[in-house]
Amino acid sequence: MIEKKGEILSDLYILDCGLGSELKRKGFDLPDWTNSIWSAQAIIDEPDLIVEIHKDSIEAGSTVITTSNYYATPLILKDKQSKFDYKELSEIALTLAERAVKQSGKDIMIAGCFPPINVSFRPDLTPNKSEVESFYETLAEIYKGRVDAILCETMASIFEGEIAADVASQHFKKVWLSWNTRGLNPSLIPSGEELIQAAKSVSKFNLDCQLINCAHADLITESLEILKSVASNIGVYANSSIHTSREKQLESYENISEVHYHHQTEISSDEYAEFAKKWIAMGCKIVGGCCTTTPDHIKKIAELRS
Template identity: 30%
Template sequence: MATNKAASLDLPERPVLLDGGMGRELQFRGVALSETIWSAQGLVAAPDVVRQIHADYIAAGADIITTNTYGIIRDDLARIGIADRFTELNELACRLARDAADAARRPVWVAGSLPPLRGSFRPDLVGPHEEIVLCYREQARLLAPHVDLLLCETMSSGAEARAAAEAACDTGRPVWVSWTLHEDESGRLRSGESIAQAASLLADLPVSGFLVNCCSPASVTRAVPLLAAATATQRRIGGYANTFHPIPADWRLDGDKATDGLISLRDDLDPDAYAAHAIRWLAAGATVIGGCCGTRPAHIRRLHSLLPAT
Protein backbone atom coordinates (compact mmCIF):
# COMPACT_ATOMS: atom_id res chain seq x y z
CA MET A 1 0.00 0.00 0.00
CA ALA A 2 1.15 3.53 -0.71
CA THR A 3 2.49 5.57 2.16
CA ASN A 4 0.73 8.83 3.01
CA LYS A 5 4.05 10.62 3.41
CA ALA A 6 5.07 12.58 0.31
CA ALA A 7 8.60 12.00 -0.91
CA SER A 8 10.66 15.17 -1.18
CA LEU A 9 11.79 16.77 -4.41
CA ASP A 10 14.31 19.57 -3.99
CA LEU A 11 13.15 21.87 -6.78
CA PRO A 12 13.75 25.64 -6.99
CA GLU A 13 11.23 27.78 -5.17
CA ARG A 14 10.36 29.64 -8.39
CA PRO A 15 8.03 28.12 -11.00
CA VAL A 16 9.75 25.22 -12.72
CA LEU A 17 9.90 24.48 -16.41
CA LEU A 18 9.03 21.14 -17.99
CA ASP A 19 10.26 20.13 -21.43
CA GLY A 20 8.14 20.01 -24.59
CA GLY A 21 6.81 17.30 -26.86
CA MET A 22 8.77 14.24 -27.93
CA GLY A 23 6.72 12.37 -30.56
CA ARG A 24 6.12 15.24 -32.95
CA GLU A 25 9.66 16.48 -32.36
CA LEU A 26 11.00 13.11 -33.50
CA GLN A 27 8.91 13.49 -36.64
CA PHE A 28 10.11 17.05 -37.18
CA ARG A 29 13.63 15.60 -37.15
CA GLY A 30 12.85 12.97 -39.74
CA VAL A 31 12.23 9.90 -37.58
CA ALA A 32 9.43 7.70 -38.96
CA LEU A 33 7.11 6.68 -36.14
CA SER A 34 4.88 3.63 -35.82
CA GLU A 35 1.27 4.50 -35.07
CA THR A 36 1.13 1.56 -32.67
CA ILE A 37 3.95 2.51 -30.32
CA TRP A 38 4.27 6.15 -31.45
CA SER A 39 7.12 8.04 -29.76
CA ALA A 40 8.56 4.82 -28.32
CA GLN A 41 9.52 3.98 -31.90
CA GLY A 42 12.26 6.54 -31.45
CA LEU A 43 13.90 4.26 -28.90
CA VAL A 44 14.02 1.46 -31.47
CA ALA A 45 14.93 3.50 -34.53
CA ALA A 46 16.82 6.56 -33.32
CA PRO A 47 17.90 6.52 -29.64
CA ASP A 48 20.59 9.13 -30.32
CA VAL A 49 17.91 11.51 -31.60
CA VAL A 50 15.87 10.94 -28.44
CA ARG A 51 18.92 11.78 -26.34
CA GLN A 52 19.59 14.89 -28.41
CA ILE A 53 16.00 16.09 -28.00
CA HIS A 54 16.37 15.78 -24.24
CA ALA A 55 19.62 17.75 -24.44
CA ASP A 56 18.01 20.42 -26.61
CA TYR A 57 15.20 20.91 -24.11
CA ILE A 58 17.76 21.27 -21.34
CA ALA A 59 19.67 23.82 -23.43
CA ALA A 60 16.38 25.69 -23.87
CA GLY A 61 16.03 25.96 -20.10
CA ALA A 62 13.95 22.97 -18.98
CA ASP A 63 14.33 22.07 -15.33
CA ILE A 64 12.60 18.71 -15.79
CA ILE A 65 12.82 16.38 -18.77
CA THR A 66 10.42 13.47 -19.23
CA THR A 67 11.37 9.94 -20.19
CA ASN A 68 10.25 8.79 -23.63
CA THR A 69 8.06 6.08 -22.12
CA TYR A 70 4.65 7.38 -23.15
CA GLY A 71 4.42 4.78 -25.94
CA ILE A 72 5.90 1.86 -24.01
CA ILE A 73 2.74 -0.11 -23.28
CA ARG A 74 3.05 -3.88 -23.07
CA ASP A 75 -0.09 -4.66 -25.07
CA ASP A 76 0.95 -2.28 -27.84
CA LEU A 77 4.44 -3.75 -28.00
CA ALA A 78 2.84 -7.19 -28.27
CA ARG A 79 0.86 -6.10 -31.31
CA ILE A 80 4.08 -5.58 -33.24
CA GLY A 81 5.84 -8.59 -31.77
CA ILE A 82 8.27 -6.94 -29.34
CA ALA A 83 6.58 -7.41 -25.96
CA ASP A 84 9.78 -9.09 -24.79
CA ARG A 85 11.52 -5.70 -25.05
CA PHE A 86 9.25 -3.99 -22.50
CA THR A 87 11.87 -3.88 -19.73
CA GLU A 88 14.70 -3.07 -22.13
CA LEU A 89 12.88 -0.11 -23.71
CA ASN A 90 11.79 1.37 -20.38
CA GLU A 91 15.34 1.18 -19.10
CA LEU A 92 16.75 2.60 -22.34
CA ALA A 93 14.35 5.55 -22.16
CA CYS A 94 15.47 6.24 -18.61
CA ARG A 95 19.13 5.97 -19.54
CA LEU A 96 18.81 8.42 -22.44
CA ALA A 97 17.07 11.00 -20.25
CA ARG A 98 19.47 10.48 -17.36
CA ASP A 99 22.50 10.80 -19.64
CA ALA A 100 21.21 14.14 -20.90
CA ALA A 101 20.41 15.38 -17.40
CA ASP A 102 23.76 14.30 -16.00
CA ALA A 103 25.58 16.08 -18.83
CA ALA A 104 23.95 19.41 -17.97
CA ARG A 105 25.94 22.07 -16.14
CA ARG A 106 23.09 22.77 -13.76
CA PRO A 107 20.55 20.68 -11.86
CA VAL A 108 18.06 18.91 -14.12
CA TRP A 109 15.45 16.45 -12.88
CA VAL A 110 14.06 13.44 -14.74
CA ALA A 111 10.34 12.59 -14.66
CA GLY A 112 9.26 9.07 -15.53
CA SER A 113 6.16 9.16 -17.73
CA LEU A 114 3.29 6.81 -16.90
CA PRO A 115 0.82 7.06 -19.81
CA PRO A 116 -2.76 6.01 -20.55
CA LEU A 117 -2.68 2.27 -21.23
CA ARG A 118 -5.62 1.85 -23.59
CA GLY A 119 -5.69 5.01 -25.64
CA SER A 120 -5.15 8.68 -24.90
CA PHE A 121 -8.19 10.93 -24.36
CA ARG A 122 -10.51 7.91 -23.99
CA PRO A 123 -12.06 7.54 -20.51
CA ASP A 124 -14.42 4.94 -22.00
CA LEU A 125 -11.47 2.61 -22.67
CA VAL A 126 -9.63 2.88 -19.34
CA GLY A 127 -10.67 -0.53 -18.01
CA PRO A 128 -11.04 -1.97 -14.51
CA HIS A 129 -8.85 -0.67 -11.72
CA GLU A 130 -7.63 -4.14 -10.73
CA GLU A 131 -6.27 -4.71 -14.24
CA ILE A 132 -4.61 -1.43 -15.02
CA VAL A 133 -3.08 -0.87 -11.59
CA LEU A 134 -1.00 -4.02 -12.12
CA CYS A 135 0.26 -2.68 -15.45
CA TYR A 136 1.10 0.67 -13.90
CA ARG A 137 2.84 -1.03 -11.01
CA GLU A 138 5.08 -2.97 -13.40
CA GLN A 139 6.15 0.12 -15.31
CA ALA A 140 6.48 2.34 -12.24
CA ARG A 141 8.84 -0.15 -10.63
CA LEU A 142 11.01 -0.18 -13.74
CA LEU A 143 11.20 3.62 -13.91
CA ALA A 144 11.54 4.46 -10.23
CA PRO A 145 15.22 3.54 -9.70
CA HIS A 146 16.27 5.85 -12.54
CA VAL A 147 14.06 8.94 -12.19
CA ASP A 148 13.50 11.74 -9.71
CA LEU A 149 9.72 11.71 -9.87
CA LEU A 150 6.91 9.80 -11.57
CA LEU A 151 4.50 11.72 -13.78
CA CYS A 152 1.09 10.15 -14.40
CA GLU A 153 0.16 12.16 -17.48
CA THR A 154 -2.74 12.67 -19.87
CA MET A 155 -5.12 10.99 -17.43
CA SER A 156 -8.62 11.25 -18.91
CA SER A 157 -10.61 10.21 -15.82
CA GLY A 158 -10.37 10.12 -12.08
CA ALA A 159 -10.22 6.33 -12.13
CA GLU A 160 -7.35 6.25 -14.61
CA ALA A 161 -5.37 8.73 -12.53
CA ARG A 162 -6.14 6.82 -9.33
CA ALA A 163 -4.70 3.58 -10.70
CA ALA A 164 -1.57 5.23 -12.06
CA ALA A 165 -0.97 7.32 -8.95
CA GLU A 166 -1.55 4.41 -6.59
CA ALA A 167 1.07 2.34 -8.39
CA ALA A 168 3.49 5.27 -8.63
CA CYS A 169 3.18 6.14 -4.94
CA ASP A 170 4.01 2.56 -4.02
CA THR A 171 7.56 3.16 -5.29
CA GLY A 172 8.31 5.88 -2.76
CA ARG A 173 9.23 8.38 -5.47
CA PRO A 174 7.56 11.80 -5.62
CA VAL A 175 4.45 11.63 -7.80
CA TRP A 176 2.68 14.22 -9.94
CA VAL A 177 -0.65 13.64 -11.66
CA SER A 178 -1.68 15.46 -14.82
CA TRP A 179 -5.18 15.23 -16.28
CA THR A 180 -6.23 15.96 -19.85
CA LEU A 181 -9.32 18.11 -20.26
CA HIS A 182 -12.40 18.24 -22.44
CA GLU A 183 -12.14 20.35 -25.58
CA ASP A 184 -15.08 22.56 -24.53
CA GLU A 185 -12.80 24.56 -22.18
CA SER A 186 -15.12 23.85 -19.26
CA GLY A 187 -12.24 22.84 -17.02
CA ARG A 188 -13.64 19.32 -16.79
CA LEU A 189 -11.82 16.10 -17.53
CA ARG A 190 -12.62 14.12 -20.66
CA SER A 191 -14.71 11.87 -18.40
CA GLY A 192 -16.91 14.84 -17.46
CA GLU A 193 -15.59 14.91 -13.88
CA SER A 194 -14.53 18.19 -12.38
CA ILE A 195 -10.94 18.69 -11.28
CA ALA A 196 -12.18 18.79 -7.69
CA GLN A 197 -13.88 15.41 -8.12
CA ALA A 198 -10.80 13.87 -9.70
CA ALA A 199 -8.53 15.34 -7.04
CA SER A 200 -10.72 13.94 -4.27
CA LEU A 201 -9.96 10.42 -5.51
CA LEU A 202 -6.29 11.04 -4.70
CA ALA A 203 -6.83 12.55 -1.26
CA ASP A 204 -5.25 9.62 0.58
CA LEU A 205 -2.18 9.46 -1.65
CA PRO A 206 0.99 11.57 -1.30
CA VAL A 207 0.70 13.18 -4.72
CA SER A 208 2.75 16.38 -4.68
CA GLY A 209 1.73 17.93 -7.98
CA PHE A 210 -1.62 18.46 -9.73
CA LEU A 211 -1.32 19.46 -13.39
CA VAL A 212 -3.27 19.42 -16.64
CA ASN A 213 -1.79 18.58 -20.03
CA CYS A 214 -2.39 17.69 -23.67
CA CYS A 215 -5.31 20.05 -24.10
CA SER A 216 -5.52 23.55 -25.54
CA PRO A 217 -3.68 26.45 -23.90
CA ALA A 218 -7.06 28.06 -23.19
CA SER A 219 -8.11 24.92 -21.32
CA VAL A 220 -5.01 25.15 -19.15
CA THR A 221 -5.84 28.79 -18.43
CA ARG A 222 -9.32 27.75 -17.31
CA ALA A 223 -7.94 24.94 -15.16
CA VAL A 224 -5.16 26.60 -13.16
CA PRO A 225 -7.50 28.39 -10.69
CA LEU A 226 -9.45 25.13 -10.33
CA LEU A 227 -6.23 23.27 -9.53
CA ALA A 228 -5.37 25.91 -6.95
CA ALA A 229 -8.76 25.51 -5.31
CA ALA A 230 -8.51 21.72 -5.29
CA THR A 231 -5.06 21.32 -3.80
CA ALA A 232 -3.09 21.97 -0.67
CA THR A 233 -0.65 24.88 -0.76
CA GLN A 234 2.41 22.61 -0.66
CA ARG A 235 1.54 20.97 -3.99
CA ARG A 236 2.86 22.14 -7.31
CA ILE A 237 0.17 23.11 -9.82
CA GLY A 238 0.25 24.06 -13.46
CA GLY A 239 0.03 22.73 -16.97
CA TYR A 240 1.56 21.99 -20.32
CA ALA A 241 -0.65 22.39 -23.36
CA ASN A 242 -0.56 20.85 -26.82
CA THR A 243 -0.75 22.74 -30.11
CA PHE A 244 -3.38 20.42 -31.63
CA HIS A 245 -6.61 21.25 -33.33
CA PRO A 246 -9.55 19.94 -31.21
CA ILE A 247 -9.34 16.19 -30.62
CA PRO A 248 -12.48 14.20 -31.53
CA ALA A 249 -14.14 12.34 -28.66
CA ASP A 250 -13.83 9.01 -30.50
CA TRP A 251 -10.28 9.49 -31.71
CA ARG A 252 -7.92 6.51 -31.84
CA LEU A 253 -4.35 6.54 -33.09
CA ASP A 254 -4.34 3.02 -34.46
CA GLY A 255 -7.88 1.87 -35.19
CA ASP A 256 -10.04 1.96 -38.29
CA LYS A 257 -12.34 4.96 -37.87
CA ALA A 258 -12.32 8.09 -40.00
CA THR A 259 -11.00 10.06 -37.03
CA ASP A 260 -7.93 7.86 -36.67
CA GLY A 261 -4.38 8.99 -37.31
CA LEU A 262 -2.37 12.04 -36.50
CA ILE A 263 -4.06 15.19 -35.28
CA SER A 264 -3.16 18.32 -37.21
CA LEU A 265 -1.32 21.14 -35.50
CA ARG A 266 -2.55 24.72 -35.16
CA ASP A 267 -0.64 27.46 -36.96
CA ASP A 268 -1.38 30.15 -34.38
CA LEU A 269 0.73 28.83 -31.49
CA ASP A 270 4.28 29.83 -32.26
CA PRO A 271 6.55 30.34 -29.21
CA ASP A 272 5.40 33.92 -28.59
CA ALA A 273 1.70 33.08 -28.90
CA TYR A 274 2.10 30.04 -26.65
CA ALA A 275 3.98 32.12 -24.09
CA ALA A 276 1.13 34.64 -24.01
CA HIS A 277 -1.06 31.85 -22.61
CA ALA A 278 1.61 30.73 -20.16
CA ILE A 279 1.80 34.26 -18.76
CA ARG A 280 -1.83 33.81 -17.71
CA TRP A 281 -1.03 30.46 -16.09
CA LEU A 282 1.71 32.02 -14.01
CA ALA A 283 -0.50 34.94 -13.04
CA ALA A 284 -3.13 32.47 -11.83
CA GLY A 285 -0.62 30.73 -9.58
CA ALA A 286 0.97 28.02 -11.72
CA THR A 287 4.26 26.74 -10.32
CA VAL A 288 4.89 24.29 -13.19
CA ILE A 289 4.70 25.19 -16.88
CA GLY A 290 5.88 23.46 -20.02
CA GLY A 291 4.75 22.08 -23.36
CA CYS A 292 3.09 18.95 -24.66
CA CYS A 293 2.53 17.59 -28.18
CA GLY A 294 3.61 19.96 -30.93
CA THR A 295 5.69 22.25 -28.74
CA ARG A 296 9.39 22.39 -29.54
CA PRO A 297 12.62 23.59 -27.91
CA ALA A 298 11.89 27.11 -29.17
CA HIS A 299 8.65 27.11 -27.16
CA ILE A 300 10.49 26.03 -24.03
CA ARG A 301 13.18 28.66 -24.59
CA ARG A 302 10.48 31.33 -24.77
CA LEU A 303 8.81 30.03 -21.59
CA HIS A 304 12.17 30.10 -19.85
CA SER A 305 12.36 33.83 -20.54
CA LEU A 306 9.20 34.29 -18.46
CA LEU A 307 10.72 32.82 -15.32
CA PRO A 308 12.80 34.65 -12.72
CA ALA A 309 16.53 33.96 -12.74
CA THR A 310 17.82 31.64 -10.03
Protein backbone atom coordinates in the same frame (compact mmCIF):
# COMPACT_ATOMS: atom_id res chain seq x y z
CA MET B 1 -14.05 23.06 -1.80
CA ILE B 2 -12.05 20.47 0.11
CA GLU B 3 -8.98 21.04 2.24
CA LYS B 4 -5.86 21.35 0.12
CA LYS B 5 -3.00 19.03 0.94
CA GLY B 6 0.72 19.06 0.30
CA GLU B 7 3.42 21.65 0.78
CA ILE B 8 3.54 24.68 -1.47
CA LEU B 9 6.33 24.33 -4.02
CA SER B 10 8.76 27.24 -3.69
CA ASP B 11 10.31 27.14 -7.14
CA LEU B 12 9.17 26.94 -10.75
CA TYR B 13 9.94 23.63 -12.44
CA ILE B 14 10.28 23.75 -16.22
CA LEU B 15 9.38 20.59 -18.11
CA ASP B 16 10.66 19.67 -21.57
CA CYS B 17 8.99 20.10 -24.96
CA GLY B 18 6.69 17.68 -26.77
CA LEU B 19 8.57 14.56 -27.86
CA GLY B 20 6.44 13.21 -30.72
CA SER B 21 6.15 16.45 -32.65
CA GLU B 22 9.82 17.22 -32.09
CA LEU B 23 10.82 13.80 -33.45
CA LYS B 24 8.78 14.56 -36.56
CA ARG B 25 10.26 18.05 -36.87
CA LYS B 26 13.74 16.53 -36.82
CA GLY B 27 12.90 14.17 -39.68
CA PHE B 28 11.89 10.98 -37.88
CA ASP B 29 9.20 9.03 -39.74
CA LEU B 30 6.71 9.25 -36.89
CA PRO B 31 3.79 6.81 -37.21
CA ASP B 32 0.24 7.96 -36.49
CA TRP B 33 -0.49 7.91 -32.76
CA THR B 34 -3.96 6.41 -33.21
CA ASN B 35 -2.80 3.12 -34.76
CA SER B 36 0.85 2.53 -33.82
CA ILE B 37 3.35 2.63 -30.98
CA TRP B 38 3.97 6.26 -32.02
CA SER B 39 6.93 7.93 -30.31
CA ALA B 40 7.97 4.65 -28.68
CA GLN B 41 9.13 3.60 -32.15
CA ALA B 42 12.01 6.06 -31.77
CA ILE B 43 13.26 4.22 -28.68
CA ILE B 44 13.81 1.28 -31.03
CA ASP B 45 14.90 3.04 -34.22
CA GLU B 46 16.50 6.34 -33.18
CA PRO B 47 17.52 6.32 -29.50
CA ASP B 48 20.27 8.87 -30.10
CA LEU B 49 17.67 11.28 -31.46
CA ILE B 50 15.73 11.04 -28.21
CA VAL B 51 18.90 11.90 -26.29
CA GLU B 52 19.40 14.86 -28.61
CA ILE B 53 15.87 16.13 -27.99
CA HIS B 54 16.32 15.76 -24.23
CA LYS B 55 19.53 17.76 -24.45
CA ASP B 56 17.90 20.41 -26.64
CA SER B 57 15.27 20.96 -23.95
CA ILE B 58 17.91 21.08 -21.23
CA GLU B 59 19.92 23.62 -23.19
CA ALA B 60 16.74 25.67 -23.69
CA GLY B 61 16.11 25.79 -19.95
CA SER B 62 14.26 22.66 -18.84
CA THR B 63 14.95 21.75 -15.24
CA VAL B 64 13.06 18.45 -15.60
CA ILE B 65 13.02 15.96 -18.47
CA THR B 66 10.50 13.12 -18.71
CA THR B 67 11.30 9.58 -19.83
CA SER B 68 10.21 8.79 -23.39
CA ASN B 69 8.18 5.63 -22.78
CA TYR B 70 4.75 7.29 -23.04
CA TYR B 71 3.43 4.86 -25.68
CA ALA B 72 5.54 1.88 -24.59
CA THR B 73 2.72 0.12 -22.76
CA PRO B 74 1.84 -3.59 -22.70
CA LEU B 75 -1.57 -3.14 -24.32
CA ILE B 76 -0.42 -0.85 -27.11
CA LEU B 77 2.59 -3.04 -27.93
CA LYS B 78 0.43 -6.17 -27.95
CA ASP B 79 -2.30 -4.55 -30.04
CA LYS B 80 0.23 -3.39 -32.63
CA GLN B 81 1.91 -6.82 -32.60
CA SER B 82 5.26 -5.40 -31.60
CA LYS B 83 7.95 -7.90 -30.66
CA PHE B 84 9.29 -5.51 -28.02
CA ASP B 85 8.44 -5.64 -24.33
CA TYR B 86 7.32 -2.53 -22.46
CA LYS B 87 9.71 -3.27 -19.61
CA GLU B 88 12.65 -3.34 -22.00
CA LEU B 89 11.61 -0.12 -23.75
CA SER B 90 10.93 1.67 -20.45
CA GLU B 91 14.38 0.70 -19.19
CA ILE B 92 15.96 2.01 -22.39
CA ALA B 93 13.94 5.23 -22.15
CA LEU B 94 15.22 5.81 -18.63
CA THR B 95 18.79 5.13 -19.72
CA LEU B 96 18.44 7.64 -22.56
CA ALA B 97 17.24 10.31 -20.13
CA GLU B 98 20.13 9.55 -17.79
CA ARG B 99 22.57 9.79 -20.68
CA ALA B 100 21.19 13.18 -21.71
CA VAL B 101 21.52 14.56 -18.19
CA LYS B 102 25.07 13.27 -17.86
CA GLN B 103 26.11 14.70 -21.22
CA SER B 104 24.55 18.06 -20.38
CA GLY B 105 26.72 18.43 -17.29
CA LYS B 106 23.80 20.10 -15.52
CA ASP B 107 21.81 19.31 -12.40
CA ILE B 108 18.61 18.21 -14.11
CA MET B 109 15.73 16.23 -12.63
CA ILE B 110 14.34 13.15 -14.36
CA ALA B 111 10.61 12.46 -14.14
CA GLY B 112 9.60 8.85 -14.71
CA CYS B 113 6.55 8.63 -16.96
CA PHE B 114 3.43 6.81 -15.74
CA PRO B 115 1.41 6.89 -19.00
CA PRO B 116 -2.15 5.76 -19.65
CA ILE B 117 -2.03 2.00 -20.16
CA ASN B 118 -3.80 2.28 -23.51
CA VAL B 119 -4.36 4.82 -26.29
CA SER B 120 -4.52 8.48 -25.23
CA PHE B 121 -7.96 9.93 -24.44
CA ARG B 122 -9.57 6.45 -24.46
CA PRO B 123 -10.60 5.55 -20.90
CA ASP B 124 -13.08 3.10 -22.42
CA LEU B 125 -10.10 0.91 -23.35
CA THR B 126 -8.67 0.76 -19.82
CA PRO B 127 -8.55 -2.82 -18.45
CA ASN B 128 -9.26 -4.04 -14.93
CA LYS B 129 -7.66 -2.62 -11.79
CA SER B 130 -5.18 -5.44 -11.21
CA GLU B 131 -3.80 -5.13 -14.74
CA VAL B 132 -3.35 -1.37 -14.42
CA GLU B 133 -1.78 -1.73 -10.97
CA SER B 134 0.65 -4.35 -12.23
CA PHE B 135 1.73 -2.04 -15.06
CA TYR B 136 2.48 0.86 -12.73
CA GLU B 137 4.14 -1.37 -10.12
CA THR B 138 6.50 -2.66 -12.81
CA LEU B 139 7.39 0.87 -13.89
CA ALA B 140 7.96 1.82 -10.26
CA GLU B 141 10.48 -0.99 -9.90
CA ILE B 142 12.33 0.19 -13.02
CA TYR B 143 12.41 3.80 -11.81
CA LYS B 144 13.22 3.17 -8.16
CA GLY B 145 16.35 5.05 -7.08
CA ARG B 146 16.87 6.49 -10.57
CA VAL B 147 14.23 9.22 -11.01
CA ASP B 148 13.54 12.37 -9.04
CA ALA B 149 9.77 12.40 -9.53
CA ILE B 150 6.93 10.46 -11.12
CA LEU B 151 4.77 12.21 -13.70
CA CYS B 152 1.42 10.48 -14.26
CA GLU B 153 0.55 11.80 -17.70
CA THR B 154 -2.67 12.54 -19.58
CA MET B 155 -4.93 10.77 -17.10
CA ALA B 156 -8.35 10.34 -18.70
CA SER B 157 -10.47 8.87 -15.89
CA ILE B 158 -10.71 8.94 -12.12
CA PHE B 159 -10.28 5.16 -12.18
CA GLU B 160 -6.86 5.27 -13.84
CA GLY B 161 -5.78 8.47 -12.11
CA GLU B 162 -6.41 7.01 -8.66
CA ILE B 163 -4.50 3.82 -9.44
CA ALA B 164 -1.53 5.71 -10.86
CA ALA B 165 -1.45 8.12 -7.92
CA ASP B 166 -1.79 5.30 -5.38
CA VAL B 167 1.06 3.20 -6.80
CA ALA B 168 3.33 6.19 -7.37
CA SER B 169 2.81 7.61 -3.88
CA GLN B 170 3.64 4.26 -2.30
CA HIS B 171 7.09 4.24 -3.87
CA PHE B 172 8.10 7.87 -4.47
CA LYS B 173 8.11 11.07 -2.42
CA LYS B 174 7.56 13.44 -5.34
CA VAL B 175 4.50 12.60 -7.45
CA TRP B 176 2.91 14.82 -10.08
CA LEU B 177 -0.36 13.86 -11.78
CA SER B 178 -1.63 15.48 -14.97
CA TRP B 179 -5.20 15.28 -16.23
CA ASN B 180 -6.42 15.62 -19.79
CA THR B 181 -9.71 17.29 -20.75
CA ARG B 182 -12.65 15.97 -22.79
CA GLY B 183 -12.56 17.38 -26.29
CA LEU B 184 -13.16 21.12 -26.07
CA ASN B 185 -14.77 21.08 -22.63
CA PRO B 186 -12.27 22.39 -20.06
CA SER B 187 -14.37 21.29 -17.08
CA LEU B 188 -14.51 17.57 -17.95
CA ILE B 189 -11.90 14.83 -18.31
CA PRO B 190 -12.19 12.36 -21.25
CA SER B 191 -14.26 9.88 -19.21
CA GLY B 192 -16.98 12.54 -18.92
CA GLU B 193 -16.30 12.99 -15.21
CA GLU B 194 -15.95 16.49 -13.77
CA LEU B 195 -12.37 17.75 -13.56
CA ILE B 196 -12.99 19.08 -10.08
CA GLN B 197 -14.16 15.63 -8.92
CA ALA B 198 -11.09 14.04 -10.49
CA ALA B 199 -8.81 16.47 -8.68
CA LYS B 200 -10.58 15.81 -5.38
CA SER B 201 -10.37 12.04 -5.90
CA VAL B 202 -6.56 12.00 -5.79
CA SER B 203 -6.10 14.61 -3.06
CA LYS B 204 -5.96 11.81 -0.48
CA PHE B 205 -2.62 10.71 -1.94
CA ASN B 206 -0.97 13.99 -0.92
CA LEU B 207 0.46 14.64 -4.39
CA ASP B 208 3.04 17.37 -4.88
CA CYS B 209 1.22 18.81 -7.88
CA GLN B 210 -1.78 18.30 -10.16
CA LEU B 211 -1.50 19.46 -13.75
CA ILE B 212 -3.36 19.68 -17.06
CA ASN B 213 -1.71 18.63 -20.31
CA CYS B 214 -2.32 17.98 -24.01
CA ALA B 215 -5.06 20.52 -24.66
CA HIS B 216 -5.23 23.90 -26.36
CA ALA B 217 -3.44 26.66 -24.47
CA ASP B 218 -6.52 28.87 -24.18
CA LEU B 219 -8.81 26.11 -22.93
CA ILE B 220 -6.24 24.82 -20.46
CA THR B 221 -6.27 28.23 -18.81
CA GLU B 222 -9.95 27.65 -17.99
CA SER B 223 -9.15 24.19 -16.60
CA LEU B 224 -6.47 25.58 -14.32
CA GLU B 225 -9.01 27.84 -12.65
CA ILE B 226 -10.90 24.71 -11.65
CA LEU B 227 -7.82 22.79 -10.59
CA LYS B 228 -6.40 25.49 -8.34
CA SER B 229 -9.54 25.43 -6.18
CA VAL B 230 -8.56 21.93 -5.05
CA ALA B 231 -4.81 21.37 -5.45
CA SER B 232 -2.09 23.01 -3.36
CA ASN B 233 0.17 23.17 -6.40
CA ILE B 234 -0.90 23.30 -10.04
CA GLY B 235 0.99 22.93 -13.29
CA VAL B 236 0.52 22.81 -17.03
CA TYR B 237 2.06 21.63 -20.27
CA ALA B 238 -0.24 22.59 -23.10
CA ASN B 239 -0.25 22.09 -26.83
CA SER B 240 1.05 25.03 -28.86
CA SER B 241 -2.41 25.80 -30.21
CA ILE B 242 -5.70 27.54 -29.55
CA HIS B 243 -9.14 26.27 -30.49
CA THR B 244 -11.01 27.74 -33.44
CA SER B 245 -14.51 26.43 -32.79
CA ARG B 246 -16.54 24.64 -30.16
CA GLU B 247 -19.25 23.72 -32.64
CA LYS B 248 -17.88 20.20 -33.06
CA GLN B 249 -18.35 18.58 -29.68
CA LEU B 250 -17.19 15.17 -28.59
CA GLU B 251 -19.77 12.59 -29.63
CA SER B 252 -17.88 9.40 -28.84
CA TYR B 253 -14.43 8.24 -27.84
CA GLU B 254 -13.74 7.37 -31.47
CA ASN B 255 -13.91 10.98 -32.69
CA ILE B 256 -11.83 12.47 -29.90
CA SER B 257 -8.80 12.89 -32.18
CA GLU B 258 -10.84 15.06 -34.53
CA VAL B 259 -12.10 17.23 -31.70
CA HIS B 260 -8.69 17.57 -30.09
CA TYR B 261 -6.60 18.31 -33.14
CA HIS B 262 -8.74 19.35 -36.13
CA HIS B 263 -10.26 22.55 -34.75
CA GLN B 264 -7.15 24.47 -33.88
CA THR B 265 -4.68 27.12 -34.90
CA GLU B 266 -1.05 26.67 -33.96
CA ILE B 267 0.57 29.50 -32.04
CA SER B 268 4.16 30.72 -31.93
CA SER B 269 6.54 30.30 -29.02
CA ASP B 270 6.08 33.99 -28.19
CA GLU B 271 2.31 33.56 -28.10
CA TYR B 272 2.72 30.44 -25.96
CA ALA B 273 4.91 32.44 -23.58
CA GLU B 274 2.08 34.93 -23.12
CA PHE B 275 -0.12 32.09 -21.92
CA ALA B 276 2.71 30.85 -19.71
CA LYS B 277 2.85 34.27 -18.06
CA LYS B 278 -0.82 33.90 -17.16
CA TRP B 279 -0.30 30.37 -15.86
CA ILE B 280 2.58 31.42 -13.64
CA ALA B 281 0.55 34.40 -12.39
CA MET B 282 -2.25 31.93 -11.56
CA GLY B 283 0.19 30.03 -9.36
CA CYS B 284 1.51 27.28 -11.62
CA LYS B 285 4.67 25.74 -10.19
CA ILE B 286 5.36 23.38 -13.10
CA VAL B 287 5.22 24.61 -16.70
CA GLY B 288 6.35 22.94 -19.92
CA GLY B 289 5.14 21.96 -23.36
CA CYS B 290 3.13 19.15 -24.94
CA CYS B 291 2.23 18.58 -28.62
CA THR B 292 3.91 20.85 -31.22
CA THR B 293 5.98 22.67 -28.62
CA THR B 294 9.70 22.95 -29.34
CA PRO B 295 12.85 23.85 -27.40
CA ASP B 296 12.17 27.46 -28.36
CA HIS B 297 8.92 27.32 -26.37
CA ILE B 298 10.92 26.06 -23.39
CA LYS B 299 13.46 28.84 -23.85
CA LYS B 300 10.67 31.43 -23.68
CA ILE B 301 9.35 29.88 -20.46
CA ALA B 302 12.85 29.82 -18.97
CA GLU B 303 13.20 33.52 -19.73
CA LEU B 304 10.07 34.12 -17.66
CA ARG B 305 11.61 32.17 -14.79
CA SER B 306 14.75 34.26 -14.78
